[in-house]
Amino acid sequence: MAQPVLCEVESLCRRKWPKSEFVNREYPIKIGRRNLNFSINLFRLVWRTMYVVVATGLALALPFFNDLLALIGAVSFWPLTVYFPITMYISRKKINRATIRWFMLQFVNLLSLLIALAAACGSIEGLGEALRIIK
Secondary structure, X not given: OOHXXXXXXXXXXXXXXXXXXXXXXXXEOOEOOEOOOOEEOHHHHHHHHHHHXXXXXXXXXXXXXXXXXXXXXXXXXXXXXXXXXXXXXXXXXXXXXXXXXXXXXXXXXXXXXHHHXXXXXXXXXXXHHHHHHHO
């Protein structure tokens, strides 16, 4: 779920420092005798590692961090995993409204929304419980 944030920060840094070798240079990795299409960027490595370190530190510092992550996951699940892909599929395949296929896709969409809302309610309840224990 953090990929959009990570990619946006990396793009922002590439635009801000276009001549920085640390930010922009890709180092190809050779494994064995073949030069695989694998490269590493030092900025990406450092930035993503620090992101994980900070998230882990927050998880250790906040006893309710798992509930907070559950809430973020529940809120972002439906639009990123269900709504946008289904909407793009309907648009790309030119599925007409009021057809059986359209209704079934909308049913899956609605069902997934209800599941995401239930998960969000559960994580909010978990946050409330965690905050009650801290007092």
